[in-house]
Amino acid sequence: MTGGSPLAITLEAGKYRATVDPLGAALRTLSWDERDLVWGYPEGRPQYAQGQLLIPWPNRIDRGRYTFAGTEYQLEITEPELDNAIHGLTSSLPWQPSQVAAESVRFDLAFEGAPGYPFRLELRVDYALDPVLGLSVRVGARNTGDRPAPYGHGSHNYLTLGLPVDETTLRLPASGWLPVDIRMIPSGAVRSVADTEYDFRTPRRVGATVLDTAFTDLSVDGEGRSWTVLSAGQAEVGLWADSSYGWLQVFSADYPGPERRRHLAVEPMTCPPNAFVTGTDLIVLEPGQSTESSFGITSTPG
Template sequence: MTFSHVAIAGDISRHTFGQTETGRIVESVKLSNDNGVSATIITYGAALQSLILPDVSGAHVDVALGHATLAEYVAKRQFMGASVGRVANRIAGGRFSLDGKPYQVTLNDGPNALHGGVTGVDQAVWDVVEAKADRDSAQVTLRLVSPDGDQGFPGRVTTTVIYRLDDKDQLSIEYQATTDKVTVVSLSNHAYWNLAGEGSASGAMGLTLEIPAASYLPVDQTLIPTGLFTAVEGTAFDFRTPRAIGERVRTASDEQIRIGRGYDHNWVVERTPSGTMHLMARVTDPQSGRAMELWSDQPGLQFYSGNFLDGTSRGKSGQLYRQGDAIVLEPQAFPDAVNQPAFGSVRLVPGKTYRNAMIYKFKSSR
């Protein structure tokens, strides 16, 4: 069964989450509905800090990894629930060209730039533009202005993100960005999910996953896509029917699994972007019955199986986050598209608006 949808009202509460070393106040904004579902967003990194979800027995569990304090977010950059960009994922060598002019982005992932370089949007304090609630939903809008030349990217880019929780237990996240100069933009959200609970002793590898994609993008030794579109059939990357994540995450015979230390690859849900919302993934926890569908208008889905969680970060429940304790599902343009024309364009010009919309649909059943 699904949660009741009778006499629902959205609600918002705002609190101080912490203060940066420079004196900036970081807020937390909690969106709630009458079904017992709530999402807490912090202005540091415009990050999803918590998602409370009940099951059919009435037990309320936080299914999104995160920290209890601002200091823990600042101390170790793990993109925990964060908005990522200007360009999500990896750029080979941190280099690209626009209209014949070369650009170099700061390097923070070996020889490559990852999620915007050394200082990405995940480390910025965003401004709350609006927070409102009505009988159907609660939402908050945040904004960040990135100056021309930030991390090596051209253009002054203004980004907004809207988090909205509705009475059907759907959390939507929509990014929009504009620029005053030709540039590249590809934003996404890096929420870590474990439907068994963020402090679950069993981790997330028992979750079942479905990705409706017939191909994926294999990577080189530095996790940059090789440029090939490879069929998932007959490989550890075939999730067209639901499979337990842990079933093949340590398949030593698969070179791609060895390179990524698990899954850290992009699935080709659409070869050519349609601009319409479509299913990206389904995740289910067989034990609790909690389930999540992810829909987006993006062509690619980066699935990361929490390979680099190493037991050095403490979660909200007081437990240490270990390898495989969560998964990340990031709707986005294909990685390194700035250097690979076959992957489509992430070019943004003045007068146009970049968009990435995603919806997480939560249910619980037995």
């Protein structure tokens, strides 16, 4: 373990190298043999949520308003252009690193609640590198309060091969996709990807397909993991997620500027957008109850 800055913690294993940040317990960089596997960011807060953990909810909550256990709550609007609360509450908080080793680190956060989310959580994330398997990330949460708490999480990873997304091939193990309205809030039931532009179950070129889409009904391997793979020639990067992640938000990074469509966000999520409102796949943690999920990124996917 070395520090590239007072905040950065660098992990190394074989040809893999990762930099993680106590601010938000975020994945700042990940590379294999000096080739970037994710679109990272320098010090401070990333402009496009690169590498951020999305806790205690991923994606969006419609107008930041939800009702839980008979009480209505109002969250801060953090996506003012669409009038939504987005990507949780912990990315701007300092997490405490512990169990630091050359190939791994743990971060802990005692979350005491926030306006619109008055629930206490003990949060933990473990980052570990393996010289063969690459990066694995384990995220845990325990309700330390005296009442049930709504919970979900995700991780905002941008996979990259160093060339435009249009020139890459995508394998996405999803049979369903979720339609949304102009404010990116779900607007109907899950639909089949069959015979649509969203069907990447058989690998194919991304081309000009615009993606900012929640996918579900994920196929898994013998270990219960879904695999999303981005490739170009002999280069490839894969993201796996265990069965607790029933959703993947995939975004083709259609931002203005030089980074437009040069990276593909693949965000494993335990619940879909607006789950605090709809209840879909929402985790309800009773006092003292815990939950745990794992995902990983590798240059040699299975």
